[in-house]
Amino acid sequence: MAEKTVKGPASYFPSIEKKYGRPIAEWQELIRSSPLTKHMELVGWLKSEHGVGHGHANALVAATLAKGE
Structure with a gap:
């Protein structure tokens, strides 16, 4: 049985x-509890307030918003 390769934002996890x-x-809980709702606002917030790099912030926000969370 072949391993399933993780793709998309979850590959950064x-x-x-x-x-x-x-x-x-x-x-994801931090993102959901933020008063911000727009993708790039959340990315900027993770970068400025939590020191997360752009690619990682983008992946976290994309995965969280894709789940409708």
Whole structure:
């Protein structure tokens, strides 16, 4: 049985958890609890307030918003 390759924003999750020391669920909860709603506003907020790199912030926001969370 072949392993399923993770694609899209979720492919960044292992490196996000390793680099920033927080589980993805915690990042998604932060995003959901933010008063901001637009993708790029949330990306900018993660970058400025939490020191997350652009690609990682973009992946977190995209995955969270795609789930309708």
